[in-house]
Amino acid sequence: MSIGAVVRRIRAYGGQFLLLGVLTLVITLLISGVPRITNRLTEQGLREHMAQQLPARRDITYTIAQDAGSTVPSNAHAGQSRLDVLQETMPAQVRHAVSERWYVADSPMGRLTGPDLKRNNILVDLALRAMPAVPDAATLADGRWPADEVPRDEPTQIALSADTARKLDLRVGSELRLALPDSGVPPASVVVVGIFTPNDQSDGVWDSLPQLLRAAEPQGDGQPFIAVGLTTISALDHQAADGVWLTHSWRYRISGDAVDATRLDATIDELQRLAQTAPAGLKVVQGADVPLREFRDALASARTLLAVIAAGVLATLAGLVLLAAGLAARRRRDEFALLRARGGGSTTVARRTLAESLLVAAPAAAIGWLLGTLVPGAPGTTVPYAVVATALVALALPLAALATPGGVGRRDLVRLRPSARRLTVESSLLVLAGLAVVLLRRRGLTLGEVDPLLVAVPVLLAVAVAVLVLRAYPWPLQLVSRLAARARGSVAFLGTARAGRSVVSTPLVVVVLAIATAGFCAVVSSGIEASRDRAASERVPGDALITGERLAPDTADALSGLPGVRAVAALASEPGQRPARSIAGLDAGINQVSVLAVDGPALARVGRTAGRELSLPPAMRAEAGDGPLPALVSPAVATDLTRAGLAGSAFLSLQGQRYEFRVAETVESFPLVTPGTERFVVLPLQALPDRRTVAVPTGFVVAGDDLDTEALRRTADEGQQRYQSGGVVTGGERPRGAEVQTWATSRQRVGEGGANGLLAFGFVSGAAGGTLLGLLAIAFTVLAGARARGQVLSRLRTLGLSRRQWRGLLLVELTPLVGVAVFTGAFVGALLPLLLTPLLGLSAFTSGMPVRVAFEPGLVAAVVALGALALGFAVAIEALNNRRLRLGEVLRLGEES
Template identity: 30%
Template structure:
């Protein structure tokens, strides 16, 4: 057997090079896509995690550890030595050693040192005093100052000789911002109050510029580079304030801090290395941060530093926020991934089945001549592996090159799985078909065959399992952030149920139609239905592939459409129209006319907006908008933001100045003041009386959940001045609009606001991966349809040739093939639309697309539930029908070109 197998393989490859090349191409493409998916997933998740940590700023993400000041019970010499850089630096190295993977420290942005915890008021009158209060400072002896700053003026500070708590003068440096705002110059001497001794003189020797001001070294404690203007609580309109800054001492001068009243403490700043952050290690990252903040890691830090060391960071909150966002996105992406993977697996199985069907006679003859079943399957496995294994390796290599980054293990596993399925498809199909030695098998027509008991039991078992899982999912519901494992295979489960049911129901309408068309005079109709019912090809796999692909495409299209709708809606709620022009006060008189003439502007609605209006006796601040009722009602109806009849807001004709104005209010304002008249004090000091007549959740003029809208004709002249313009138009020219407005007001466009909602690479990456996965699934569905039609192509060509010899015209031949392929195409398209609709209906109650569509800062603008997108259902369905008809027409045309004699000979040979 062993010497013969290689020869067998060589002969087969030489006799069927086209089939081998097609299999290699299919395996390479599938392995490439399967390997690229987990790497792309890792890539955008890692990028999203890094972006989340970077946006959170080092002030939140750095782990800052502080030990108490060396105790007074220690000798003075020992207290001073505990603050020297040799001791604090040795502890810093031990602290870095306690950081456990997957959390990694960035030594370039981490630091250590000694600083005063208390604000120290300095008496020097030459320092900046905005309110006459003395400035305050912190003393910080910090490591790495020379590496993280450049000297603008002067030089870096130095420690002359041995510095102790009794040292009278030390050197320091300040940043350029601190020097400019506090009026510090090189050579300035700042006297810092000391305890039981004269003040500590701090001489400024240099003014520094941070090399990376936004890096963790400086940004963890922003006071190091930028002084704060502290305002004291006061009822006065101008509260007293003072400057608080930092004086940067050399690390060797740290013992001098013990002589001040600042409570000198050593600290260690551990900045996370964003290059080492990986989303698949998120659970480990959260555990490592928790351990370092209040767990075993902190215990090890205390062993190396001081039992009273405390750690503080908000990195755990940042990771939790990212995890919440990811958990809302991953289940949706997994739906597309599982659907596409299922379709690809079915196509690989169909390719093996097609090869086994075409070689049925050859394999049956080998079995009849004594070939054993293990020997036959082994030869087929070797024959397939010679082609599939190199192709799978090629696809894996292409994926690794095309998608850099991400884990290689998942990519290799995906490629191996694809290669294994491709290798096993032909041998397993042949083993099942030829387990019994036979030369001629019975016909298995779709209409007349009675499924075996084994098949019935297997289908019922699979049906019960799938239906039970779907029912459990329907009863329990699923949240987009729950990570429920039933969400991902939901389209596949529904497709399995639909495929099994439709295959069982498929013969019934065929029999009925066959009886009805049997009475027709023409031959094409009855013959096509007879042909559709006599095919021996099992429709389960092609139907399952098409249903899964159509369902995934419908689900994916609905997700993408829902995301787009959510962003459009949020942008509309934020802007109020297609564009918004808003000033701090009344707009120039000619501005509305200039804006109306801008390209793309269809209509302009003028609004008088008073943000400082106060309602009722409680003087609750409620934004009030004065509008022209007719135009504003039209705008509200056009935008869908709280449409209302204009008559309910219009001021009654002939009403006196004291008559209450009809008002449109938000539910919160209506609940607070009811439907009775109540006074409203406007920003200019005048007062009007309003009565709520309309209640709406939203309104175009005001963003938020608290507002009043009245007829501007009832307002004072000053308040009724136009302060806001709401613009509508299909294609607004941003440049022309900004030019027309000038500097008199701000311009906010709905289209620009919409682009800002893609806040994280996690969102944009999820959309990209989702789109590619759905497109790949659709491509494999087309391939499945082609394979299913290719199985019967030789038989159809021979039949058409025979009928041509009997007088069948070319037009009748085209109609025959089209009508023969239509039943299965209609079955797949109708079943795909039905299963897509059912899947969306099943999952929509528990899936919220807000995590994908909007950033967390805009989540208050409203969520977005999954809804059926008619276009996503109709387009794939129509594509399946058009493709089936197109293939049938193309086959009829090609058969007509080849000639009947050749096809008859080919058919006889078969």
């Protein structure tokens, strides 16, 4: 065979080979580009996840242990020189993950005095800090930075943050005295030489405690401000020479940009072993392994879900390739018959078609691969997969040519029955799908790994259900056809009769597989979003949650009077309480629990007003009465109370008063209880008996429209001040400011960061790809029977069938085929989440809230819309094909032209 002859045959059947080439290009494009996208989204998610963490969960901090002995640095210069040495001692993965590092040397807290402080009667405790990284991260607002070399007999130079200088009413030139208690060191002279402001308050250099940027407010009357003054290493060395004990810390920040996402397990293991590898005399504190482990778990779940989606998409593409090859082979049936009649064998047909498909598939695969390399992101090791996929696509046409029967016949006049071989294959497929589902549910899976069984189950289940439905659906159509035969007109009878005898089952299986993939993505995505809503509602069961210390009871009325507020519910919480056996406080020997008292009826009203799904148990609606309070308890607390014989009567303290309660119900979680809390007791606030000291709220749940968070915070602060000044409690401690958390903010936090970007990409690409491939498979379904329909329509048109009747006949014939395929695919797409969701670990994306797959009316409407779109697309394809074939010529040219 010459290349020229092969090219001429490709040109003669250009449309069919173009379709095969496009499918090859799409497959290799996905193989090359999708791993790059997933790697880029993984790195981006890791970076965002680490950036959201508190400093304690991003930093590795070395400090001097209590038994350090001679390993304590003699001065700050010696401590600074160990910054590089300590990083070099870290394991390789941890060392490479460090993006920033800081050395801090602090002097002890001392009492600061001076004329400027005495003038305003301000008490201040000040620590001196040397931190070489500060001048590069701040800008001088006044004065200069402390000088590096200052004689020991001169005052110690310090720089203060603008906030600290403002609170303490200090300025450049302020002369002070710093006395260290119980140190035996005489007071030192201190002079303020500079005032600075941070370039970026979120910079990690400011995360050292106590805060350098702001002075801590006094905790009560007669208590001092806590402040830090910046000085130089030389100044602290002078103090060390005088006998002042310095504290040293070396802090290294782990950044998501610096962590290798492909080696998370190794990085986590090395972080956990840091304490064992730390130099003698040093103590290591790190929490970076916790967020990395959280991201690893979420990434494993996302990759497992992506494997399911990719399996559906690739299986659909493989089915389309087989359909394209089969359609091309049927169109060339006469050519292959002629080759055999002239003495050619099966190998001749196979060689000819293999040369043609290779000449089309290889360039298309190369183009798809090159296009995939243009996608931003780190490449994956996918070259072998692309080569294998190209080879399989190239083999599809020769295999289809060998499988195409040589004879022709009037298939529309024969009632086809499935052969025994086909029935055996289909029965085996059903049994295999059932066994695979049972085995997967019993065995489970390892998240993050491409499990062959997990990849096979969705495909097997979709194909098995499709085979069952496509075997069963002709029977109702035949019944409808008999009824239509008795009615007037021929359109309904002919259309249902032809639909009942349709033999395009293979294309429809591909449609079911594609729509099932899109439906699976839509159902799981909807379930995750609903679970995230529930997780946010667990934290904020209204539109806003206000928390503080103790607020005056009339704060509820003040909140109700704010614009937009429609409902308010009070709550009181107190952690760390031990159950008692009696009102006198006899200890029950049970570990501490968190106590939450909430106004049940008011909370239910807030939930209804805000549109939240709150199902409060009857115990929370109880009214005040005699006997123990009905309480909701966590399973761990219920077990302890039952073991101690206190399930019917126990006592808990709330704001200094003990209340008797009984276990009314055991619950895994409850709104307003911090997620992950395993030991809690919830009491009905409205049912608390009268006491000498009434329990006052520590927070409120608010429902309303367009709430002003600043107004809510200000009203709550005023309520705290009224409680403080109302003479209810003794002592002058200043309450902390009230905090306001909205439902929208909580919902945003639940759905952002981590591997959520990767998950969203999987859902969007799976739903969009499944829908598009499903429409393409419907086009194959239509084209598979287009020639037979063209012959029938040609005869009917010559017998007087009008154009309007012809369109009606086409619609009646295609509606059952398309409708059954789309709705069967949607059914499988809704069934798969029920089977797979418990195994996929999707709670990693919902803050631990279990993902429940529920009926969504919106999804049903989407399926109906998709069915209408698919039917319209099928009719349009058929119309275009008939116009191209010219129905009159179909009839004149013969049965199989």
